[in-house]
Amino acid sequence: xxxxxLKKPVVAExxxxxxxxxxxxxxxxxxxxxxxxxxxxxxxxxxGVTYKVYKNTMMNFAFQGTDYEPLTKHLEGxxxxxxxxxxxxxxxxxxxxxxxxxPTLKMIAGVVEGNYYDEKGVAALATVPSREELLGxxxxxxxxPITNLARVLNQIAESKTEAAAE
Numbered sequence: 001x002x003x004x005x006l007k008k009p010v011v012a013e014x015x016x017x018x019x020x021x022x023x024x025x026x027x028x029x030x031x032x033x034x035x036x037x038x039x040x041x042x043x044x045x046x047x048g049v050t051y052k053v054y055k056n057t058m059m060n061f062a063f064q065g066t067d068y069e070p071l072t073k074h075l076e077g078x079x080x081x082x083x084x085x086x087x088x089x090x091x092x093x094x095x096x097x098x099x100x101x102x103p104t105l106k107m108i109a110g111v112v113e114g115n116y117y118d119e120k121g122v123a124a125l126a127t128v129p130s131r132e133e134l135l136g137x138x139x140x141x142x143x144x145p146i147t148n149l150a151r152v153l154n155q156i157a158e159s160k161t162e163a164a165a166e
Contacts, residue, residue, distance in 0.1 A: 007058060014062035014081075017050050022088040023112040024068050025122060027080045027095055029053070031104030040098045040105075047090045050083040070116040074108045088112050089128045096126035 018024055029037065044051040056075035063072050082091035092107060099105045110122040117125060 007061075010054065010058045011061045014054055014059060015066075017052075017083050018062065018066065018068055021083050021085050023082075023084045023091050023110060024071065025082045025091040025095065025110035025112075026071050026074050026108040027051075027082055028077060028104075028106050028108055029080045030078045032102045036098065036102045036105075040095070043094050043098075044082060044091070047094060048084060048086050049091050049094065051080060051091075053078075053080045067114050068111045071109055071111060079108070089125050092122050092126040093128075096123060 032040070041051055056079060059079070059081060060072050060075050063069050082095060084090045089112070092110065092112075095105065095107055099107070106119070107122045107126075108119060110117050110125070112122075112125060
């Protein structure tokens with residue numbers, strides 16, 4: 001079997017993974033311990049993020065002609081790719097957290113919701129809370145005035161009841 005035939009399934013796998021992805025982050029994993037890598041992979045998997053090491057040439061072929069083509073200029077050295085189809089900030093957030101423990105682990109670049117971000121841009125995305133956290137904060141801020149209004153109305157009703165009892 002020709003070498004090209006062996007490579008086609010790998011390119012197809014990458015293409016399938018990045019199709020309809022919210023975020024694709026390129027990661028340099030050089031110097032990370034096996035233990036740290038195992039923890040990182042576990043947390044990424046729990047968050048629904050696909051994290052895999054592919055050959056740069058395979059990623060290059062898969063990224064050609066897609067929104068992820070700007071990442072091809074960063075395909076040098078040992079790279080892994082983190083792909084999320086649900087949460088746009090999850091890969092950057094989780095990898096950034098582990099990069100604090102393993103300084104040699106770093107995010108190189110990423111494409112989030114069709115927009116290319118360099119290393120600084122991806123690092124900034126890592127500070128954005130998850131969708132669930134943002135919705136929780138929004139709900140809390142909406143609920144707070146309603147709760148306060150209910151307390152005030154309850155106190156008014158109690159004071160009128162006490163006044164009527166006297």
